[in-house]
Every structure is written in C-alpha cells, then in structure tokens.
Amino acid sequence: MNFDKELDARGLNCPLPILRAKKALADVASGQVLKILSTDPGSVKDFAAFAKQTGNELLSTAEAGGEFTFFMKKK
Amino acid sequence: MDTKKMAIIATKGTLDWAYPPFILASTAAALGYETQIFFTFYGLQLVRKDTSGLKVSPLGNPGMPMKMPFGPKWFKSINWNMPNAIQSLIPGYENVATALMKQTIANNGVATIPDLRELCQEAEVKFIACQMTVELFGFNHSDFIDGIEYGGAATFFEFAGETDICLFI
Numbered sequence: 001m002n003f004d005k006e007l008d009a010r011g012l013n014c015p016l017p018i019l020r021a022k023k024a025l026a027d028v029a030s031g032q033v034l035k036i037l038s039t040d041p042g043s044v045k046d047f048a049a050f051a052k053q054t055g056n057e058l059l060s061t062a063e064a065g066g067e068f069t070f071f072m073k074k075k
Numbered sequence: 076m077d078t079k080k081m082a083i084i085a086t087k088g089t090l091d092w093a094y095p096p097f098i099l100a101s102t103a104a105a106l107g108y109e110t111q112i113f114f115t116f117y118g119l120q121l122v123r124k125d126t127s128g129l130k131v132s133p134l135g136n137p138g139m140p141m142k143m144p145f146g147p148k149w150f151k152s153i154n155w156n157m158p159n160a161i162q163s164l165i166p167g168y169e170n171v172a173t174a175l176m177k178q179t180i181a182n183n184g185v186a187t188i189p190d191l192r193e194l195c196q197e198a199e200v201k202f203i204a205c206q207m208t209v210e211l212f213g214f215n216h217s218d219f220i221d222g223i224e225y226g227g228a229a230t231f232f233e234f235a236g237e238t239d240i241c242l243f244i
Contacts (some may be wrong), residue, residue: 011184012184013183013184013185014098014185014187015098015101015102015105016184016185016186017103018105019101019105019107019194019198020103022198023104040150040184050105050106052104053106053107054107
C-alpha cells in the first residue's frame, strides 16, 4: 500500500505508539496515509479505538512475526 | 461536535501511582479531549522538578510481584515475595525495589515519568496544583515544574463540572 509517512513505534509500549501516531499525523495532510509499525500487541485494539474516536480512517491492520503494521488515513 | 473533556485528581506520590494519571491524560489529549489534572496531597510529588523522590514500595503491597529484570529466563520468572515483616527490616529495600522497577519499565519500552509528563504538557494537558496542600507540606512554587497553575477545590469544580470523564486516582 502507498503511504506518505512511516512511523516506527517498535519496542514502545502503551500509550507511546498512540501518542507518536498522533504527532506523526500532524505532519501529514488530510487524505494522506501514515504507515505505523508496532510490536505492542495492545496496539491492535488501541489503533482501532483511536481511529474511531478521532475520525482518522484505519485502512488496514496486519500481523507478521510479532510485528504489527497499520495504515491510517488522516481525516 | 463538542470537545470532550476529562478531569483527573491525582493524590498518590509513588512511582507506580504516577503512571495512571499521566498515561490517561496524554492519551485523552491524543484523542482530542480537553484534559486537566488536579494534583493534591501526595500527588504533588508528580509535578516536582525533581522526580527522584518517586519510589515504589513492596511494603504493605501484597499485589506487587518482585521479579528480576535481568538474567536468564528461569531466574527472571522467580517470584521473590517475602513477608512484610522481613522486608521492613532490610535497609534500602525500597531503593532496590525502585531500581528494579525502573529497569523493568525500561526493558518493556514503557515511558519514564518525566517523559510522559512532558508529553502531557506538549499536548496542552492543564496541570493544577492544590495551593492548600502546597502550603500544608511546606513546598514553594519553585519546587514545581513550569507551566502549572495553583488553585483550590472550586477551581477544580469549575472544569470538572463540565467533563465527560472525571477520575480520582
């Protein structure tokens, strides 16, 4: 998937992946896509909840070998 | 849509209890909540410039696992709980427990308290220190970080009365 900015939140634990994502989203324009890498298993539910509450769209969530990849489109 | 609001009263002054207010406030701010924390009694320790006084005590806390944050897996999985009566007799026990807790926090990619506090301030979480307890405990405003306001219960209610979430921690 195409993306405009990547955030490496691997090794970070709650709530840092969310806080870093919020910051990273501030650097992209509306409609642009942020790719997020995480190793925190709690981030799967957290990014879904974050998207729901902030109106940013979670395009996809994938897991491979204990690593999670999210694509989020800015509102 | 109206902006959602959250208010927290932080009353505890130990390393473990320092986490919930700052984690919830920073996350709420990231979710778009207007957020305030009112620090009172021992919670004032959380807004001091020097946070080295924040410690964790296994004393009187039967829920705290005591595990080593280093060494081989079998060693890390040992639970070192011992009776409170014995813990209280060992000099420096809290300092050792605090050092181990800080190492565990670092090992798990959890933020430090000064980092989380800064993230809250960057996200415009408003910090209010209870003026009455500042005086009660003999603190000076210079003991506390910049960017906080001082007020009393009425100041807290002015904001808390309009919140969607209000927590006492």
